[in-house]
Amino acid sequence: MxxxxxxxxxxxxxxxxxxxxxxxxxxxxxxxxxxxxxxxxxxxxxxxxxxxxxxxxxxxxxxxxxxxxxxxxxxxxxxxxxxxxxxxxxxxxxxxxxxxxxxxxxxxxxxxxxxxxxxxxxxxxxxxxxxxxxxxxxxPSTFLPLIVMGFNIILCVDIVVTLYTITSLKDRVHSISELNTTLKEKLYLLENKLSSLEEKHLLSEGQRNLRCAEFITYLENEMNKKVAIKNILHDRLLDAFPSFHFIHLEEYISKLRDRLK
Known part of the structure; x- marks a missing residue:
């Protein structure tokens, strides 16, 4: 022992x-x-x-x-x-x-x-x-079990916190990805609708471009709100591993990492 x-x-x-x-x-x-x-x-x-x-x-x-x-x-x-x-x-x-x-x-x-x-x-x-x-x-041999036990308790708590951090970070990245997809779909529908109005001469080209630009600004602001939310555990992980990313979600991890710079 x-x-x-x-x-x-x-x-x-x-x-x-x-x-x-x-x-x-x-x-x-x-x-x-x-x-x-x-x-x-x-x-x-x-x-x-x-x-x-x-x-x-x-x-x-x-x-x-x-x-x-x-x-x-x-x-x-x-x-x-x-x-x-x-x-x-x-x-x-x-x-x-x-x-x-x-x-x-x-x-x-x-x-x-x-x-x-x-x-x-x-x-x-x-x-x-x-x-x-x-x-x-x-x-002294009597102290060794106490030292090891103390460290093991701290280690187990840290593992639980880390697993929560990774899970919540992945959920956050997925939500950013889904928001991005939803906003792009809305932009696509808006562009089609405005183009149709322009073809019917109910809207000028300048008005169409202005509305699209306003909506794109809105989309960017919505995305920035999602990305700007601070989480010290997420930030620590991203800072510790500059190459860390979830597979197929690299773009959205990069958005979070850019905020740390």
Whole structure:
């Protein structure tokens, strides 16, 4: 049981360190603080899983740093690819896209990120993990279950909130899509009606163009009202994943994202 709590604590710490790495890596080029990660809290569970895989499967190769680096690339790239695939199937959405990078596989993984993950594996195996191990084994065993339990409670609550966020965001995007379709249909009907009046000389071309322009302005205002509604959870998710979009609804996600700029 002690091993379970120790590994759980490794998962907690590496999830938090992974989140910190992601925040630094993404915030510097964008020149603002980005709360990265699938969840809202300061942790990225995929890094926790990745670290446990590295610890348990690569530790036997400790005497061979080059092998640790190469195997680290393979293990972490495979984890990232599987994570991307599962998130896409679960939420019918793309979360990140490396298709613009050289040597990518289906846009899910790329050589640059995989190389960086390989370097992180070296840092973990030869630097961070020995240091953390000493610290963890100094924690009284009676406290370990409380720490793990506390984190698990927070994690479960965060997962529920995140699932709600994604579901509500998808509903919102669908409603924007439906509104857009409805407004276009109304515009089409209006244009036909005005064209008919113009043909009967009951309306001049200038009057027809003016009414169409007024209605288009009305349509744009209605769409802007829908898009302008603020939701901090939606905004956080869109800001954290610049390439995130629901499949076949890219246009409407872009409208929401444009509002954040």
């Amino acid at each position: 002690l091993n379970f709590y120790i590994n759980s604590l490794y998962f907690v710490l590496y999830s938090m360190l992974g989140w910190l790495s992601e925040v630094i890596y993404c915030s510097i080029p964008r020149k603002k603080l980005i709360n990265r990660g699938f969840l809202n809290g300061p942790y990225c569970p995929v890094y926790g899983f990745g670290a446990l895989l590295v610890i348990h499967f690569l530790w036997p190769f400790y005497p061979y740093p080059l092998l640790v680096f190469l195997l680290g690339i393979i293990v972490t790239s495979l984890l990232e690819y599987i994570t991307s695939f599962l998130l896409e199937k679960l939420f019918h959405a793309h979360w990140w896209d490396y298709s613009q990078h050289h040597f990518n596989i289906h846009g899910r993984v790329c050589l640059l990120n995989s190389t960086l993950f390989g370097l992180l594996c070296l840092i973990l195996v030869y630097g961070i993990h020995p240091f953390l191990t000493k610290g963890i084994f100094n924690i």
